[in-house]
Amino acid sequence: MSNITQETIDTVQSINKYDAGFETDIEMEYSPKGLNEDIVRLISKKKNEPQWLLDWRLKAFSYWQKMTEPQWAKLKIPPIDYQDAYYYAAPKDMKKIKSLDEVDPRILETYKKLGIPLREQEVLLGVEGAPTMAVDAVFDSVSVGTTFRAKLKESGVIFCSISEAVQDHPDLVRKYIGSVVPFADNKHACLNSAVFTDGSFVYIPEGVRCPMELSTYFRMNAKNTGQFERTLIIADKGAYVSYLEGCTAPMRDENQMHAAVVELIAHDDAEIKYSTVQNWYPGDEEGKGGIYNFVTKRGICEGRRSKISWTQVETGSAITWKYPSCILKGDYSQGEFYSVAITNNHQQADTGTKMIHMGANTRSRIIAKTISAGQSDSTYRGLVKIMGGADNARNFTQCDSLLIGDKCGAHTVPYIESKNKSAQLEHEATTSKISEDQVFYCQQRGISEEEALALIVNGFCRDVLQNLPMEFAVEAQKLVSISLEGSVG
Amino acid sequence: MLNIKNLKASIDGKEILNGLNLDIGAGQVHAIMGPNGAGKSTLSYVLAGREEYEVTGGDITLDGQSIMDMSPEERAAAGLFLAFQYPVEIPGVQMTTFMKTAVNSVRKARGLKELDAIDFLKLMKGKCKELGISDDMMKRAVNVGFSGGEKKRNEVLQMAMLDPKFCVLDETDSGLDIDALKIVADGVNAMRGGDKSFLVITHYQRLLDYIKPDVVHVMSKGRIIKTGGPELALELEAKGYADIVGAAA
Numbered sequence: 001m002s003n004i005t006q007e008t009i010d011t012v013q014s015i016n017k018y019d020a021g022f023e024t025d026i027e028m029e030y031s032p033k034g035l036n037e038d039i040v041r042l043i044s045k046k047k048n049e050p051q052w053l054l055d056w057r058l059k060a061f062s063y064w065q066k067m068t069e070p071q072w073a074k075l076k077i078p079p080i081d082y083q084d085a086y087y088y089a090a091p092k093d094m095k096k097i098k099s100l101d102e103v104d105p106r107i108l109e110t111y112k113k114l115g116i117p118l119r120e121q122e123v124l125l126g127v128e129g130a131p132t133m134a135v136d137a138v139f140d141s142v143s144v145g146t147t148f149r150a151k152l153k154e155s156g157v158i159f160c161s162i163s164e165a166v167q168d169h170p171d172l173v174r175k176y177i178g179s180v181v182p183f184a185d186n187k188h189a190c191l192n193s194a195v196f197t198d199g200s201f202v203y204i205p206e207g208v209r210c211p212m213e214l215s216t217y218f219r220m221n222a223k224n225t226g227q228f229e230r231t232l233i234i235a236d237k238g239a240y241v242s243y244l245e246g247c248t249a250p251m252r253d254e255n256q257m258h259a260a261v262v263e264l265i266a267h268d269d270a271e272i273k274y275s276t277v278q279n280w281y282p283g284d285e286e287g288k289g290g291i292y293n294f295v296t297k298r299g300i301c302e303g304r305r306s307k308i309s310w311t312q313v314e315t316g317s318a319i320t321w322k323y324p325s326c327i328l329k330g331d332y333s334q335g336e337f338y339s340v341a342i343t344n345n346h347q348q349a350d351t352g353t354k355m356i357h358m359g360a361n362t363r364s365r366i367i368a369k370t371i372s373a374g375q376s377d378s379t380y381r382g383l384v385k386i387m388g389g390a391d392n393a394r395n396f397t398q399c400d401s402l403l404i405g406d407k408c409g410a411h412t413v414p415y416i417e418s419k420n421k422s423a424q425l426e427h428e429a430t431t432s433k434i435s436e437d438q439v440f441y442c443q444q445r446g447i448s449e450e451e452a453l454a455l456i457v458n459g460f461c462r463d464v465l466q467n468l469p470m471e472f473a474v475e476a477q478k479l480v481s482i483s484l485e486g487s488v489g
Numbered sequence: 490m491l492n493i494k495n496l497k498a499s500i501d502g503k504e505i506l507n508g509l510n511l512d513i514g515a516g517q518v519h520a521i522m523g524p525n526g527a528g529k530s531t532l533s534y535v536l537a538g539r540e541e542y543e544v545t546g547g548d549i550t551l552d553g554q555s556i557m558d559m560s561p562e563e564r565a566a567a568g569l570f571l572a573f574q575y576p577v578e579i580p581g582v583q584m585t586t587f588m589k590t591a592v593n594s595v596r597k598a599r600g601l602k603e604l605d606a607i608d609f610l611k612l613m614k615g616k617c618k619e620l621g622i623s624d625d626m627m628k629r630a631v632n633v634g635f636s637g638g639e640k641k642r643n644e645v646l647q648m649a650m651l652d653p654k655f656c657v658l659d660e661t662d663s664g665l666d667i668d669a670l671k672i673v674a675d676g677v678n679a680m681r682g683g684d685k686s687f688l689v690i691t692h693y694q695r696l697l698d699y700i701k702p703d704v705v706h707v708m709s710k711g712r713i714i715k716t717g718g719p720e721l722a723l724e725l726e727a728k729g730y731a732d733i734v735g736a737a738a
Contacts, residue, residue: 435577436540436541437577438577438578438579440537440539440540440561440577441573441577441579442579442587442591443538443560443561443562443565444537444561444564444565444570444571444573445565445587445591445594445595445647446562446565446566446591446592446594446595446598446651447562447590447591447594448560448562448594449562451590455579455582455586455587455590456579456582458581458582459579459580459581459582459630460580460581461581462581462582463581
């Protein structure tokens with residue numbers, strides 16, 4: 001892996017702005033601006049939801065009104081005017097479509113421009129080089145299409161938008177939604193519970209190894225909207241799935257809010273691998289605009305010997321608040337968290353994980369790489385908690401920070417709580433700067449300063465990037481390079 | 490090949506090179522010897538274009554073209570190679586990746602076609618074999634956990650891969666045992682014979698037993714104070730620097 005290709009280098013050199021920052025000109029249907037009970041009812045009605053789900057939304061909304069935002073992160077967040085946004089935005093004329101051919105070509109074009117493969121046809125026809133990965137594409141508030149459904153169905157895998165799952169598999173949704181992240185968990189998750197519009201739903205039946213990578217691609221296009229997607233992934237006994245989400249948004253001067261909730265459930269011997277490449281618009285060089293990325297992601301290893309692995313590459317967003325976590329309930333279950341968080345210019349990130357060991361012989365592993373450049377500030381915040389019953393629990397944590405320039409900050413805040421004497425916990429942390437010696441050494445070998453930086457940073461992130469599915473590892477490397485554009489010289 | 494005229498350079502306001510002149514012809518090997526603090530390493534860094542050093546006067550030409558306004562990577566592409574006294578570690582970056590990036594950067598700048606993975610590996614394996622270097626080393630991160638000998642061999646390998654015109658070896662012998670020294674010297678000698686020129690900077694005569702120089706210079710206080718044939722190195726070894734430096738002062 002890890003070969004920096006010429007393409008990477010050319011990309012670094014040619015791109016001097018956010019590459020996904022274009023806007024798709026398409027007629028949208030909006031809810032009225034602002035947030036109140038009627039809006040919640042309207043969203044639910046638009047989606048033709050059953051009463052129980054509306055009730056749940058309303059309960060969340062009423063609770064949300066009393067909650068305050070979490071204050072403990074090392075982030076400077078300007079006050080958010082929740083009334084100054086649209087909570088539902090969908091491309092107009094969205095009928096229920098039977099195949100991708102019926103999707104508005106302008107939307108398909110958008111995904112094509114972003115390099116997202118919605119080209120099911122090509123694969124089915126055996127076109128060489130066409131990717132074999134199923135994609136659910138979410139455009140603002142709605143899912144516009146999911147590829148490879150028929151093929152997945154053959155093996156019993158359900159992969160669809162959560163709105164469809166509510167219609168077609170209500171029992172599964174009702175059983176699991178809110179079971180890992182209750183609506184009262186935190187203010188952002190609570191808002192999501194009240195107004196979530198779409199997202200992906202995955203169910204892998206017992207004993208099935210999902211035959212292809214699943215992926216959801218989130219695109220925030222409309223102005224003054226928030227995106228509140230909700231993803232639910234259930235791996236039944238002995239099942240395996242690898243899932244990847246990607247996100248981008250156009251460049252806008254206003255801040256936009258993204259408050260997602262992701263819940264993962266792994267039963268006995270099941271494994272879920274969840275990867276994220278987050279590239280929301282980070283704001284401009286002066287820190288104007290950008291996405292507020294306030295995300296609650298949590299998985300439960302419900303069954304014995306189950307495993308959940310989070311891998312994230314966080315390069316975008318003006319502010320990131322995100323802690324993908326694992327509740328290790330089943331005996332012998334395992335949780336993993338691999339993270340690369342890059343901040344540049346005025347970006348802020350407070351991200352990390354929680355590993356809650358409940359079962360005996362549970363294991364967790366945390367590798368977090370933080371890279372700060374420009375005037376940005378980045379914090380790793382992690383909790384490893386060993387409950388009384390978690391005999392012989394083990395954790396290994398490694399946090400490495402890399403600073404580029406002298407105006408940025410990197411912070412590591414690990415919390416460790418152990419209520420069981422048999423626990424074995426290891427924590428390693430390093431902080432380093434890219435040295436001029438390293439850059440000069442590369443330059444003397446003919447490598448330019450920008451390329452040298454990309455090379456050194458990719459080397460620093462290698463342990464994490466190699467956990468990404470192959471197709472995305474290369475993408476992620478490029479993204480790493482692009483995110484640091486302009487941070488030298 | 491390489492011509493240095495009245496070169497003056499300083500770091501943090503302190504003048505280190507003080508009107509240095511040097512002329513190295515194509516295919517020649519010159520050695521620079523001198524006591525600690527003579528400015529030998531500064532000379533190698535200034536040649537390679539390190540930014541921290543301020544050049545306050547003079548000119549350096551490579552093949553008749555001034556390199557003074559070139560960035561370090563442009564100088565590398567123009568054919569200048571520096572074997573570092575202390576090669577730098579780059580964690581997580583595999584030697585193969587590093588070398589492929591370097592070789593293709595240089596090739597691109599020289600107007601040559603970039604090598605694909607297969608051609609690159611062929612080139613690398615061939616050079617490793619020529620130099621008696623195990624290609625296991627190429628799977629490791631750049632210089633990380635390398636022994637002193639491995640680091641220096643790695644420098645020579647990079648030199649062979651990048652096909653420079655003019656090579657500076659900055660105290661390549663420091664920290665080497667005799668076997669490693671031989672491998673390094675054999676590598677350099679294998680590249681001799683054509684048009685490539687070398688500047689060997691060393692504190693001791695020892696390396697020059699293995700890399701026979703055509704010309705030996707003695708450097709002190711930022712200038713060349715004496716120039717002679719290989720016998721000058723032996724004289725230095727026998728008498729020490731004090732005599733010559735003292736006589737010139």
